Amino acid sequence: MKSVWPFRDIIPQAPTHFLVIPRKHIPSLSDATMADTELLGHLLQVAKQVADKENLENGYRIVINNGPDGAQSVYHLHIHVLGGRQMLWPPG
Numbered sequence: 130m131k132s133v134w135p136f137r138d139i140i141p142q143a144p145t146h147f148l149v150i151p152r153k154h155i156p157s158l159s160d161a162t163m164a165d166t167e168l169l170g171h172l173l174q175v176a177k178q179v180a181d182k183e184n185l186e187n188g189y190r191i192v193i194n195n196g197p198d199g200a201q202s203v204y205h206l207h208i209h210v211l212g213g214r215q216m217l218w219p220p221g
Contacts, residue, residue, distance in 0.1 A: 133172055135179045143190075144213030145183050149176045155206040158195045176210050185212035190220075 132153070138146040149172050155161050161169060173191070180189050189212030194201040 132168060133175050135175055138209065142209075143211035143216075145185060145189070146209065146211050147179060147183070148207045148209055149179070150205060150207040156204045157201060158193050158206055161206065172208050176208050180210055180212065183212065185210075188212065188216075190216045192220075 133149055133151050135147055135149045138148055151168055151172060153165075153168060155165060176191060189210055192209040192211065193199075193206070194209075
């Protein structure tokens with residue numbers, strides 16, 4: 130996990146809410162390149178590993194907010210993982 134960093138969200142939107150961020154600065158998913166393919170896959174694998182440790186066996190949601198219309202507020206690519214309750218759809 131040296132290339133990514135998982136940590137709990139400071140304003141959780143679910144009983145379990147953590148982020149996984151790459152140490153490499155990538156402003157948004159739109160800025161990722163083919164050279165970042167392995168890192169992007171690693172972000173998802175770490176999200177799964179942490180979700181397993183958090184006992185989210187009933188499921189969880191993975192979210193990437195991208196750009197202004199996608200509600201991105203922090204311009205460093207990161208994955209939100211939310212679980213511990215039934216998620217609604219559509220999310221809003």
